Amino acid sequence: MLKAIGIRSVDDLFSPIPPEVRLTRDLTVPRQMAESEIVDWFKQRAKENGEGYTSFLGAGAYSHYRPVVIDALVQRGEFLTSYTPYQAEFAQGTLQAIFEFQTMISELTGMDLANASMYDGSTGAAEAVMMAVRITGRPSAVIARNLHPEYREVLNTYATHQAIPLKTASYTDTGQIDLKELEKTVDDDTACVLIQSPNFFGTIEDVEAIAEIAHKRGALLIVSIAEAVSLGIVEPPRTADIVAMEAQSFGVPLGFGGPYCGVLATKEKFVRQMPGRLAGQTVDKNGKRGFVLTLATREQHIRREKATSNICTNQALVALMVNIFMTVYGKIGLRELAKQNLAKTVYAADQFAKHAKVLFAGAPRFNEFVVETSEDPYAVNSRLLGHKIFGGLPLKKFYPELGHAALWCCTELTTRSMIDTAVGLVSESERSVRTMNEVEEVTR
Amino acid sequence: MKHMTSKATRHISQNEGLIFEKSSPGKAAWKLPPLDVPEVDTAKLLGKQERKDLGNMPEVSEIEIIRHFTRLSTWNYAIDLGMYPLGSCTMKYNPRVNEFVARVEGLANGHPYQAEKISQGALRIIKTLSDCLIEITGMDAITLQPAAGAHGELTGLLLVRAYHQSKGNARKKILIPDSAHGTNPATAATVGYAVENLKSNDRGMVDVAALAAQMNEDVAALMVTNPNTLGVFEQEIHKIAGLMHAKGGLLYMDGANMNALVGKARPGDFGVDVMHLNLHKTFSTPHGGGGPGSGPVAVKKILEPFLPKPVVITKPDGTLGFEYNRPQSVGRVRAFYGNFGMFIRALAYIFANGPDGLRQTTEDAVLNANYIRKGLEGVYDLPYSTPSMHEVVFSDKVQSKKGVKTMDLAKRLIDYGFHPYTTAFPLIVAGALMIEPTESEPKEELDLFIEAMKSIAEEVEEDPQFVLDAPHNTRISRLDETAAARKPVLRWKPENA
Numbered sequence: 001m002l003k004a005i006g007i008r009s010v011d012d013l014f015s016p017i018p019p020e021v022r023l024t025r026d027l028t029v030p031r032q033m034a035e036s037e038i039v040d041w042f043k044q045r046a047k048e049n050g051e052g053y054t055s056f057l058g059a060g061a062y063s064h065y066r067p068v069v070i071d072a073l074v075q076r077g078e079f080l081t082s083y084t085p086y087q088a089e090f091a092q093g094t095l096q097a098i099f100e101f102q103t104m105i106s107e108l109t110g111m112d113l114a115n116a117s118m119y120d121g122s123t124g125a126a127e128a129v130m131m132a133v134r135i136t137g138r139p140s141a142v143i144a145r146n147l148h149p150e151y152r153e154v155l156n157t158y159a160t161h162q163a164i165p166l167k168t169a170s171y172t173d174t175g176q177i178d179l180k181e182l183e184k185t186v187d188d189d190t191a192c193v194l195i196q197s198p199n200f201f202g203t204i205e206d207v208e209a210i211a212e213i214a215h216k217r218g219a220l221l222i223v224s225i226a227e228a229v230s231l232g233i234v235e236p237p238r239t240a241d242i243v244a245m246e247a248q249s250f251g252v253p254l255g256f257g258g259p260y261c262g263v264l265a266t267k268e269k270f271v272r273q274m275p276g277r278l279a280g281q282t283v284d285k286n287g288k289r290g291f292v293l294t295l296a297t298r299e300q301h302i303r304r305e306k307a308t309s310n311i312c313t314n315q316a317l318v319a320l321m322v323n324i325f326m327t328v329y330g331k332i333g334l335r336e337l338a339k340q341n342l343a344k345t346v347y348a349a350d351q352f353a354k355h356a357k358v359l360f361a362g363a364p365r366f367n368e369f370v371v372e373t374s375e376d377p378y379a380v381n382s383r384l385l386g387h388k389i390f391g392g393l394p395l396k397k398f399y400p401e402l403g404h405a406a407l408w409c410c411t412e413l414t415t416r417s418m419i420d421t422a423v424g425l426v427s428e429s430e431r432s433v434r435t436m437n438e439v440e441e442v443t444r
Numbered sequence: 445m446k447h448m449t450s451k452a453t454r455h456i457s458q459n460e461g462l463i464f465e466k467s468s469p470g471k472a473a474w475k476l477p478p479l480d481v482p483e484v485d486t487a488k489l490l491g492k493q494e495r496k497d498l499g500n501m502p503e504v505s506e507i508e509i510i511r512h513f514t515r516l517s518t519w520n521y522a523i524d525l526g527m528y529p530l531g532s533c534t535m536k537y538n539p540r541v542n543e544f545v546a547r548v549e550g551l552a553n554g555h556p557y558q559a560e561k562i563s564q565g566a567l568r569i570i571k572t573l574s575d576c577l578i579e580i581t582g583m584d585a586i587t588l589q590p591a592a593g594a595h596g597e598l599t600g601l602l603l604v605r606a607y608h609q610s611k612g613n614a615r616k617k618i619l620i621p622d623s624a625h626g627t628n629p630a631t632a633a634t635v636g637y638a639v640e641n642l643k644s645n646d647r648g649m650v651d652v653a654a655l656a657a658q659m660n661e662d663v664a665a666l667m668v669t670n671p672n673t674l675g676v677f678e679q680e681i682h683k684i685a686g687l688m689h690a691k692g693g694l695l696y697m698d699g700a701n702m703n704a705l706v707g708k709a710r711p712g713d714f715g716v717d718v719m720h721l722n723l724h725k726t727f728s729t730p731h732g733g734g735g736p737g738s739g740p741v742a743v744k745k746i747l748e749p750f751l752p753k754p755v756v757i758t759k760p761d762g763t764l765g766f767e768y769n770r771p772q773s774v775g776r777v778r779a780f781y782g783n784f785g786m787f788i789r790a791l792a793y794i795f796a797n798g799p800d801g802l803r804q805t806t807e808d809a810v811l812n813a814n815y816i817r818k819g820l821e822g823v824y825d826l827p828y829s830t831p832s833m834h835e836v837v838f839s840d841k842v843q844s845k846k847g848v849k850t851m852d853l854a855k856r857l858i859d860y861g862f863h864p865y866t867t868a869f870p871l872i873v874a875g876a877l878m879i880e881p882t883e884s885e886p887k888e889e890l891d892l893f894i895e896a897m898k899s900i901a902e903e904v905e906e907d908p909q910f911v912l913d914a915p916h917n918t919r920i921s922r923l924d925e926t927a928a929a930r931k932p933v934l935r936w937k938p939e940n941a
Contacts, residue, residue, distance in 0.1 A: 001815050005815055010810070013833075017709050021713050022709055027803070029799055042792070050553075051553075067473075069506060078521075079513075080522070083731045083733070087864050088920075089921070100462060103500075104501060106935050119591035153776040235492070235494065253547075254554060254555050256551070256784040258736075259591070259735075290923045294934075301869075304639075309634070312626075313736075316732050316733040326501065328509060331503050336476055381559065416480040
């Protein structure tokens with residue numbers, strides 16, 4: 001090859017790099033490893049990472065069963081090792097799969113249309129707010145305080161530089177958004193109201209009532225859905241204008257927080273303001289049905305600084321996992337799956353309520369609930385860790401006013417015996433704290 | 445059939461409808477275990493919030509699902525089938541050991557909120573990859589949070605803005621060469637900066653004199669891709685950095701083309717202040733039909749205080765942890781910690797290569813691109829004779845005289861069993877053919893590609909219409925994109941709905 005090119009050594013090809021910036025030493029990175037060593041190294045790391053623990057953690061990342069056909073199919077090289085389907089004739093598989101994904105997401109969310117995916121639920125929510133600002137021509141947004149706290153942080157980061165003022169609306173003792181406060185906060189400058197349902201506390205919002213408040217003032221309603229399985233049994237937010245969803249629950253591994261699968265769905269009239277890729281149906285010159293990426297004039301590679309978003313690469317292969325999961329469970333299975341989640345959660349919340357306080361009991365919930373203990377939940381969780389159990393997420397970090405409360409989650413994978421064990425340990429610690437308090441009372 | 449090389453032959457491919465067209469009531473591919481807690485009355489629990497019907501969701505059996513997606517997959521081209529010379533996309537081999545280790549129990553199932561002391565394995569992976577990437581780029585600090593390259597650009601420019609703000613003036617604009625990726629200007633706009641175009645010189649590089657004239661105290665940063673989208677190394681990068689720094693500006697590097705530099709030169713050594721990497725390009729994580737990517741952002745010390753939070757730190761007791769107390773941070777750009785699964789794959793790639801392998805990878809990538817350049821020089825017009833690094837850009841100047849454009853040539857290349865190169869980009873080349881073979885291709889595959897491209901050039905001379913009508917061998921011929929955009933059909937609906 002060197003001879004064909006007409007050079008003496010490969011180094012000649014690097015002569016355009018000025019000598020003073022060329023690296024003349026080896027990189028200080030680990031030495032080359034054999035495949036067996038690589039596998040061993042990562043298996044070691046897995047052992048240090050909670051392998052074999054039982055978990056009651058949810059809060060935006062949910063542990064659901066992943067049918068094995070998902071990995072069998074997404075590991076086909078034709079899906080795994082292909083690029084964005086810009087050359088439609090050579091990528092019909094990916095394009096048709098995206099088209100089916102868009103259809104199923106639309107069906108489930110009650111929206112007209114959906115895009116091919118966004119990075120995740122948090123960035124999708126931020127993009128949805130920017131989309132609402134473009135549609136309404138209004139500058140600001142009202143955000144529910146019971147929207148996932150990390151989604152709110154991401155939103156803050158994006159909004160600051162878009163000069164979008166954010167106002168928040170708090171929650172009531174049902175865990176739902178405070179409708180009275182919301183009504184006062186929404187004004188003629190409000191582009192959108194952004195809520196989450198089921199919200200961060202697991203409570204289902206009265207979307208219709210919220211939509212009415214937003215629409216009355218000409219604002220759009222964006223509903224963020226972090227727990228996609230809820231859509232099997234909870235009425236979708238049909239009165240919303242944009243749904244910003246995190247679809248991780250649909251067959252995507254927890255993977256320590258990513259990659260996940262954000263997706264936006266909306267009404268037909270707003271599609272040209274929606275960011276992200278879209279697959280559309282068309283015909284070839286013989287009239288045969290086929291699919292292409294379409295409405296690209298919204299996108300950065302065509303419109304550059306005037307694009308709806310800077311997004312390019314999305315989460316295609318993860319969206320394919322979601323797609324296969326939705327296909328496996330389908331019309332009946334998704335509902336049955338959601339019902340099991342609900343049943344486990346009802347059972348667990350009832351058991352916890354016998355020994356500790358379950359907050360926000362006044363409204364319907366899906367698969368998460370908030371438990372307040374006498375003892376600091378970090379201490380409770382330390383005890384649980386001794387039994388290889390991850391307890392609920394302590395909420396103090398995000399909601400100082402909630403003190404000793406923690407967010408617990410049950411899915412179809414949570415067994416009754418896991419619940420009973422965790423409840424037993426919490427009740428023990430509750431009893432001992434109560435006894436200690438009593439002893440203190442007496443000695444005082 | 446006109447000319448044909450030995451790369452591809454036509455083969456039976458299965459027809460397959462939409463999944464909804466196969467659905468019928470009663471078919472199922474799922475099974476839940478028996479419920480071990482009492483049944484619940486959903487109507488009573490949820491009231492008006494209860495969903496009664498899931499609309500047109502499919503009902504199909506498992507074998508139908510396997511066949512459906514397998515059949516669809518066979519309609520795709522992929523790296524696993526052959527060379528995928530999309531310039532700027534770095535379609536290199538995606539090692540299977542990466543996929544294997546990413547699925548190891550404990551890593552694949554780790555919850556982002558599990559206790560830190562039980563997350564030491566994941567934190568160690570983040571820390572080790574961070575250290576490797578800092579060394580490879582010659583920078584001082586890094587965040588792995590951004591989910592893709594464009595998201596990394598966004599993060600990088602947020603850091604630029606925060607830095608200038610800390611000096612009392614956020615500045616107004618970003619300079620971007622006319623050869624840049626579309627994400628660059630789109631990102632600048634997202635961060636609230638105006639975009640000012642910078643003309644390339646006749647060698648396809650940043651025009652240093654023009655830069656000197658355009659650079660002033662309103663400019664926050666220059667976004668440069670190096671090697672640039674012509675595959676040309678910016679030889680005056682030192683001068684460029686000097687000009688930026690002299691007026692208080694920063695130098696941003698789009699790391700899309702880092703595959704030409706790893707182990708041979710480090711951006712930190714040539715004046716770059718902030719840059720993003722694409723783990724799905726340089727570090728072999730799969731493109732997956734368009735993602736997931738991962739876009740770490742590496743910075744010099746001056747930008748470290750502004751990095752997104754949390755950052756991974758080593759605690760006094762030697763364990764690793766997340767540090768949230770970062771008062772100058774730009775905030776979060778994504779929930780949790782980024783596309784962790786891609787970190788595993790990228791790190792496995794670095795382990796599999798080591799220092800020698802990483803350097804050789806770069807050398808082979810540049811060697812392969814130059815071999816193609818030599819093979820096609822004279823057949824296709826080479827608009828810039830400047831030496832190529834990891835990719836080479838030709839134009840359709842010769843063929844367009846016969847009415848055949850870069851996209852037509854690309855469609856004909858499909859018939860030969862290759863994925864097309866990148867068409868019509870960079871914008872500074874009219875009718876560009878941007879070819880990036882990567883290090884993964886053996887000489888045999890490169891020879892087949894050269895042969896195919898030569899053969900197509902001959903076809904253009906003999907029968908241009910035949911090339912204009914390509915592809916001839918695919919399941920479907922060219923699709924009507926105008927109709928798709930004019931009356932968008934973006935979802936399936938039942939016929940009588």
